[in-house]
Amino acid sequence: MTSSNTQKHQILITCPKGVPPFLKKELENLGFPVLSELVAGVGTEGSFEDTFRLNLFIRTGHRVLLLLKEFTASDADGLYRAINSIPWEDHVPADGYLCVTSSVETPSIRDSRFASLKCKDAIVDRIKEKQGSRPDSGPERDRSVVHLYWKDDRGSVYLDTSGEPLSRRGYRKIPLAAPMQETLAAAVVLATGWKGSGNFINPMCGSGTLAIEAALIGLGRAPGLLRSNFGFMHVPGYDESRWQVLREEARRRARKDLPTKIFATDMDPRAIDAAKKNAATAGVEHLFDFSVCDYTETVIPEGGGVIVMNPEYGERMGEVQKLEAVYKGIGDFLKQKCRGYRGYVFTGNAGLGKKVSLKPSRTIPFFNSGIECRLLEYELYEGSRKKGKNDNAP
Numbered sequence: 001m002t003s004s005n006t007q008k009h010q011i012l013i014t015c016p017k018g019v020p021p022f023l024k025k026e027l028e029n030l031g032f033p034v035l036s037e038l039v040a041g042v043g044t045e046g047s048f049e050d051t052f053r054l055n056l057f058i059r060t061g062h063r064v065l066l067l068l069k070e071f072t073a074s075d076a077d078g079l080y081r082a083i084n085s086i087p088w089e090d091h092v093p094a095d096g097y098l099c100v101t102s103s104v105e106t107p108s109i110r111d112s113r114f115a116s117l118k119c120k121d122a123i124v125d126r127i128k129e130k131q132g133s134r135p136d137s138g139p140e141r142d143r144s145v146v147h148l149y150w151k152d153d154r155g156s157v158y159l160d161t162s163g164e165p166l167s168r169r170g171y172r173k174i175p176l177a178a179p180m181q182e183t184l185a186a187a188v189v190l191a192t193g194w195k196g197s198g199n200f201i202n203p204m205c206g207s208g209t210l211a212i213e214a215a216l217i218g219l220g221r222a223p224g225l226l227r228s229n230f231g232f233m234h235v236p237g238y239d240e241s242r243w244q245v246l247r248e249e250a251r252r253r254a255r256k257d258l259p260t261k262i263f264a265t266d267m268d269p270r271a272i273d274a275a276k277k278n279a280a281t282a283g284v285e286h287l288f289d290f291s292v293c294d295y296t297e298t299v300i301p302e303g304g305g306v307i308v309m310n311p312e313y314g315e316r317m318g319e320v321q322k323l324e325a326v327y328k329g330i331g332d333f334l335k336q337k338c339r340g341y342r343g344y345v346f347t348g349n350a351g352l353g354k355k356v357s358l359k360p361s362r363t364i365p366f367f368n369s370g371i372e373c374r375l376l377e378y379e380l381y382e383g384s385r386k387k388g389k390n391d392n393a394p
Helices: 020-029 050-057 074-084 110-129 182-192 209-218 240-253 269-282 317-337 350-354
Strands: 010-015 035-039 041-046 063-071 099-103 144-151 154-160 199-202 262-266 288-293 305-309 341-347 362-368 371-379
Touching: 010 050, 020 035, 020 041, 020 182, 020 350, 041 050, 050 063, 050 240, 063 074, 074 110, 074 371, 110 144, 144 362, 182 209, 182 305, 182 341, 182 362, 182 371, 199 209, 209 262, 209 269, 262 269, 269 288, 288 317, 317 350, 350 371
Parallel strands: 099 144, 199 262, 199 305, 262 288, 305 341
Antiparallel strands: 010 041, 010 063, 035 041, 063 154, 144 154, 341 371, 362 371
């Protein structure tokens, strides 16, 4: 891609549903224009080298897709011709490895895997014709990745400059059951407005994803710093020196410490052990105060800040009934122990959310693996806002 490293392209950054408002803000803060806001993505523009910055700094996006061509095709043969006309020898090395992903909804194709195969054939045939040999191909996303979007007779083909999704930061070595994805956790922290001042308290912390994302946000540390492999690194003409300059700039910009600790607790010792190891891998363990305890015993220091809890949602009726007491207890805990803080409960069960028995000041929609969720915000005032006539009675 050497001849066009600075040429502008449309770029689509995908993300979970509910997250585009936060991704949009991130793009604006990085100085990128917002061209479109979709249900599960945000459109911008930039050069191939701009995708280095996006992959390094974006917290809430999954994949940074660089548009190569928009086309019309009504059948598989038309798809092949459209894809084969792209100069793939500039984008995929002949001795490399190619993965094609796709999102297909067109009457002439029943199985998106067939469209992916046809797209892959068009790419490798072009490279073999131009260079005499062809790349290997398969499902692994650790080298060259191309994404096909084809709906009805209109399509787009992208170079996936991320490769593996950006949610795979590289620090979560020990996940527990059903952990929150890193990109969603970052969006939840951004929704609370916490940026490193005031306490951040995360009871029921599990393997620590929410708390670790909070630490990275508080420090202003680029989430891509831990990763050693991105899709853009496998494009002919990739400028590694430019990437290393960006990484060094990102390191210099990050804070080394915070004026407060991040408090993470869980009643399961295995969860705290996993959270400690993940925080150490992320290089943020010095910011943490870990405790094995029930959430009700979490120490709440003076000074205010943010408390974020992500209790179970309950998938079966028996589980939901047991969890009703937990959610009611969360409400009592927030009211009685957490005055002066902003409290947040992330849940995928609206009925259980009502058991908290506090009126949310804000309800923010998210999706977690297809489950519609809500982040419930509670203003936990110091004392009551209006004293009743009996408030001072013994």
